[in-house]
Amino acid sequence: MEVEIISTQCIKPSCTTPNHPNTYNLSILDQFMPSIYIPMVLFYSFAQSSQANIDSTITQQRLKQLKESLSQVLTHFYPFAGRVKDKFTIDCNDEGVHYTEAKVSCTLAEFFNQPNFSSLIHKLVPNQPIMELATEGYTAMVQVNCFACGGMVIGTLISHMIADGAGASFFLNSWGSNSNFSHQDAFDQFPNFDTPFPQNNNNYACPHDTNVMNLCGQFLNEGRVAMRRFLFDAEAISRLRAQGSSLTVQNPTRVEVVTSLLCKCTAKVFNANFGLERPTLITHAVNMRRRASPMFPKSCMGNFAWLALALIMSSKDNKVIMELLPDLVVKLREAVSSINSDFVKGFEGDEGYAKYCEVSKELIEKASSFAATTTSGVNYVHFTSWCNFGLYDVDYGWGKPIWVSCVADSVDDSMFFNAVILMDTPSGNGIECWVYLNEDEMAILQQDKELLAFSTLDPNPQQLKD
Structure with missing residues (x-):
């Protein structure tokens, strides 16, 4: 090409x-x-x-x-x-x-x-x-x-x-x-650049140990990045939701069950690659617009994302076990639910800067304490969801997109290392996952029978059925 x-x-x-x-x-x-x-x-x-x-x-x-x-x-x-x-x-x-x-x-x-x-x-x-x-x-x-x-x-x-x-x-x-709309002013909502969070100046410089971006780097593996796409169609997600439901979370979302399954499968991959039973640290980006009360409108520009954090491990003999899907769904729900309206409110106004530094430090310390629970180290994977962003609604006048993608390979793809991006399918009923792992780990994941029982590996976008 x-x-x-x-x-x-x-x-x-x-x-x-x-x-x-x-x-x-x-x-x-x-x-x-x-x-x-x-x-x-x-x-x-x-x-x-x-x-x-x-x-x-x-x-x-x-x-x-x-x-x-x-x-x-x-x-x-x-x-x-x-x-x-x-x-x-x-x-x-x-x-x-x-x-x-x-x-x-x-x-x-x-x-x-x-x-x-x-x-x-x-x-x-x-x-x-x-x-x-x-x-x-x-x-x-x-x-x-x-x-x-x-x-x-x-x-x-x-x-x-x-x-x-x-x-x-x-x-x-x-x-x-x-x-x-023929170049007319067709905005349903105008963008709002008046952020509710304190704006930075030279006085707002958090200490190095409160920069949450340092959280991810310390746990990343080394090696060459490989990417594979896993498609979960509507039928597969329906089966996953049935398996992932429990008395605690009776109606899990499609993002929750797909994320939980990939948490389980990547944890197995990490342990197989290292030959050790290591806990797996999970972070998941959360859109705080939807967590505020009242919710911030989608027209709010800037960054409104925070990280939910969870650990896949068992307290029994301090060893990792492959937890059941409902247990993982509960863990994920609990982690995300901690980012509630009170949490978001704390970032607003004059006190927001101090609160940001405080919760950032707490997040880093929590991750570090998880890593210290074993002598064998900790694995790490980050999830972010682009589902329900409306990307398949972007119509310039000649129809909606037949496919929306991220980038699989670039001049520098290290930003995606140990990352999973969840995206809508054209109908909005399925989920397409872009998974970025070390090449050796990807070679194991793409053969995982449990994962392949629910997903299709690297489908042709023109043949997506969901």
Whole structure:
């Protein structure tokens, strides 16, 4: 597959947002997110058009529509058109989004039929190391790829400093709505950059031992990263929910049961790889918008994510056991439930900075205490869910995406090490899991009979049935 860059430019806001600040001050949660880009890739089939034949005029019209609507939507998402000034601030200078148009030599069907197509997805996003976000860097980058069949793939990189996954999804949906309604102001909700959390300045610098980003790095394994996708369709999730229910959690969610099964299977893999019975430390990103009372609207921009933490182990002889699925569901529910409205409220207002440092330190100390329970060490895996973000609703005027993906391989994929990303399927009933592990561990996981009894390994996106 050849990807030829046709043009590169900066798309600037069509006009200046009235009274928008020249400097956007990051919140305490924004500052301590990793300085990375969030990659999201949306695939659109030309077949969704009413035209029977490929018409370059239609493609050119769509490209024009994308650029014009992006320019208009940036009027309201002004930090997205700015530049990173330092770890505290974004310079809202309206210099624009880095925008690339590319031509792909094959059709979408040919792309998906390649046995290693997942490893080629990184060519469909801007050529930028995902882990690098230097001073004066772009806060948002877009690459629009035109396939030989007329299909389009829109690859985006959005700085984690200005948005989490939910915020990035809200931006894409707003851009799509603006494009879909003939460039009219089609916002259901305008973005809100007035964070409820204290904004950072030079006085808000938590000590090193309270930076939750240090939590993950200390437990990561070494080696080369391998990625596999596991599809759980609606029928499989129905069976999992039946097996995972208990008197404590009678109606587990699809995210809970899929996460719990993968917790169990990765714990088995880690122990097999190390030849030791080691506890497995689990962190799961939680969207605090839904935990607040009243809930924060989805239009709230910035970072609203926190980590729920759990440990898979038995107190019997201090040895790990392969716990039953209902027990794992209960553990996960308890961990996530601890991030409640009172927890979120503590981060708000003048006292939020001190509270943030306090709970960050507690989280790190709790993880360290878990690691100290055995002499053999601890395994680690991080889960994040993009389910219910509405990514399959992003419609630029020619239909909804046939597939939404993350990035399987990139210039630097270490951001995904020991990570699992849960994503919706097109119908919203299934879950597609992107699992990133050490190559040796992945070789074991992809043969796990219990996991494969509920999932399909690396399915062709054009044949997804859920």
